[in-house]
Structures are given as C-alpha cells and as structure tokens.
Amino acid sequence: MKDTNKDDQPWVTxxxxxxxxxxGFGVWQIDDETICENAVLKAIQTGYRMIDTxxxxxxxxxxxxxxxxxxxxxxxxxxxxxxxxxDHGYEQAKSAFQRTLDRLQLEYLDMYLLHWPFxxxxxxxxxxxxxxxxxxxxxxxxxxxxxxxxxxxxASSEILPVVNQIELHPIFQQxxxxxxxxxxxxxxxxxxxxxxxxxxxxxxxxxxDIANKYNKTVAQVVLRWHLQEGFVVIPKSITxxxxxxxxxxxxxxxxxxxxxxxxxxxxxxRLFFDPKDPEWEQKMLASKADI
Ligand code: NDP
Numbered sequence: 386m387k388d389t390n391k392d393d394q395p396w397v398t399x400x401x402x403x404x405x406x407x408x409g410f411g412v413w414q415i416d417d418e419t420i421c422e423n424a425v426l427k428a429i430q431t432g433y434r435m436i437d438t439x440x441x442x443x444x445x446x447x448x449x450x451x452x453x454x455x456x457x458x459x460x461x462x463x464x465x466x467x468x469x470x471x472d473h474g475y476e477q478a479k480s481a482f483q484r485t486l487d488r489l490q491l492e493y494l495d496m497y498l499l500h501w502p503f504x505x506x507x508x509x510x511x512x513x514x515x516x517x518x519x520x521x522x523x524x525x526x527x528x529x530x531x532x533x534x535x536x537x538x539x540a541s542s543e544i545l546p547v548v549n550q551i552e553l554h555p556i557f558q559q560x561x562x563x564x565x566x567x568x569x570x571x572x573x574x575x576x577x578x579x580x581x582x583x584x585x586x587x588x589x590x591x592x593x594d595i596a597n598k599y600n601k602t603v604a605q606v607v608l609r610w611h612l613q614e615g616f617v618v619i620p621k622s623i624t625x626x627x628x629x630x631x632x633x634x635x636x637x638x639x640x641x642x643x644x645x646x647x648x649x650x651x652x653x654x655r656l657f658f659d660p661k662d663p664e665w666e667q668k669m670l671a672s673k674a675d676i
Contacts, residue, residue, distance in 0.1 A: 392434060392461070394635060397617055399547035400570040403524045405463050405496065407612055408632065409435030411576070411621035418447045424623045425451035429462070431632050437550075437619040438489075439467035439500055440481060440676040445488035453490065464489065465496040467528060468513070469676055470669050473504040478512035482521070484676070497522045498550060502534035503666050507541050514544050526550065528576070529660045532565050539569075548617065550574040552658075555592065555607060556585055558651040567615075574617045579604055580656055591646050599637050608634045610647045 390396070396404040410428040415421040421444040425436055429451065438448045445466060452462060466489065472481035482497065497513055499506050513525040526548035530538065539545065549566045553559050553575035566573045580586040592603045599606065604620070608631055611618040620631045639647075658665050 411619040421447035
C-alpha cells in the first residue's frame, strides 16, 4: 500500500486504489445534535478530512449539517458510515444505505462498513458489493470481524473488505488479527484508539515518559504510534482543544525502540464488546434500534 501526502497530512491507499486520510474523526457517543455538529465542524476546520459515523450513533444528520456548514468541497472529504446489524440481509441493507445517505445529505459514501459480523452479514455484503459497483460507495469494509468471520466472508464474496475496524489500543493490540488483516491486504482501523480515554492508557508510565521526551501528550504519542504502525486511526473528542491536540501529531516521529516499548504495553485487556461473545451477539440482534 502506497502512502501519499495531501493537505499536509498522510493518506493511505486502500486495496482498491482509493486513498483515505490516515487520521480521521470518530463520533461515537455524541448523540446530542448540536454538540455533534459543532465537534465535526471544529474537526473539519482543524484539518481532519475523514469522519467516521454509523447509523446506530444516531448522529448522521448532524454530521451531514457540519459537512455543509464547513464549506469544504465534498470531493476533499472522506465520509464513512456503517450498516447496523438489524439491517443485515440483502434488501434491508440496500434501503438502510439509502436512509444513511439521506440523513447525511450525500450522493455517495467514501466508505461503508458492516458494523458487526452477526445475522445475515453475507446477504448484506452482497448489497454492499452491488452499491460499490454502481459507484454509490467508493470502498467497502467491515468492523469487528474475527479471522473466522473473515474467512466465512471471503468464501462467499467477490470483493475483499478494504479495512477491518476493530478495538485496538496499547493495552489491547490484537496482534494476530492485525497480522491476518495485513496478509489479506486489509488496513487495520483501530476503534477506541485512546481506549475511550481510559487512564490505564493515559496515565501509563511508559507512555508518559515518551510523551515528556517529545513535549507531547500521551494521547498524541498513542496516535503517533497507531499511525507509524500503518493503521488508519479515528480518535473522538467533543473538546475543541483536544480536537486540535489529536490532529497535531505530524511533527514528530517515534524511534523503533519506542514503538517496541509501546507494543510491549499490551495486556490483552479488551475494554468493550467481544465479537465472539454469544450473549453480545444475541443482545445486538434482539435490540430495537429505530434507524
Ligand atoms: P477514543 O479512544 O478516541 O476516546 C475518546 C474519549 O477520550 C472521549 O471520552 C474523549 O473525551 C477522550 N479524549 C479524546 N482525546 C483526548 C485527549 N487528547 N486527551 C484526553 N482525553 C481525550 O474514542 P472512541 O471510543 O470514541 O473511538 C473512536 C471512534 O471509533 C468512535 O468515535 C467511532 O467512530 C469508532 N468506533 C467504532 C466502533 C465499531 O464497532 N466499529 C466501536 C467504537 C468506536 P471528550 O470527548 O470529552 O474530549
């Protein structure tokens, strides 16, 4: 995968030739419309060009408003959304995609992801493949797919996902899955890259030492580590100063020994939902999201 530089920031080329900014802006847990719109607008003004939303976040409308208000040309932005599990299946996926476009007030998506590998995700993927071929989505990918689920998807589909978006941060690095993604030409896109602000990361001694050395914050060091690992990373914040801080990571570089120290922090500590947990799967499939 070839890296390029555009708008003074790195873009990464996906397996289908489409470029994605290496650093984007996540909007999970920002369900207040005004707060979300202001945060996304601030992010775009700061220089972020990639926004990561999902139908289940209930904020696609606010993201769409911020895009319009930003005045930045559509072609200069990279917008990702995700299909929720209750819309899995071929027909449901097609109509859910259209509802997402309508809420975002967009004509196409840059990337559309299956949110979880549950229910009829094979049927949903068929719909995504068709929408991709029609040009309504520039790149299609998945989230939270284990190696087993990726093998299942590969066996019955034409197009390989461009990314696998998974929980990944210094204390939960999923090295085997990272390796599998790489071998299969998929970019690893960590979610909760800062561990959702968890102090096991933000107050970690190793990270604090590295941060002090560069006169950077721990969050900046962690984001820099993700970028140097070759990941596409999507921190979230509603705090204007942190939105800027998290974007200010292109003026320093970690040495290999520092990268290794951070790799060694891994304690296999998952902070959120486990895709292999049958109870979580049942809960998701049974939930009544109105999207
Ligand atoms: P992060 O790991 O980026 O952490 C966000 C939290 O950390 C917020 O509480 C934020 O506080 C705080 N924070 C942000 N920047 C800093 C900083 N510089 N210093 C100290 N604290 C900071 O986030 P998320 O868990 O939201 O994950 C990122 C994105 O990944 C999501 O927004 C979403 O787009 C995606 N995601 C995808 C999932 C999937 O299943 N595909 C699941 C979960 C997330 P504050 O906002 O108050 O500033």
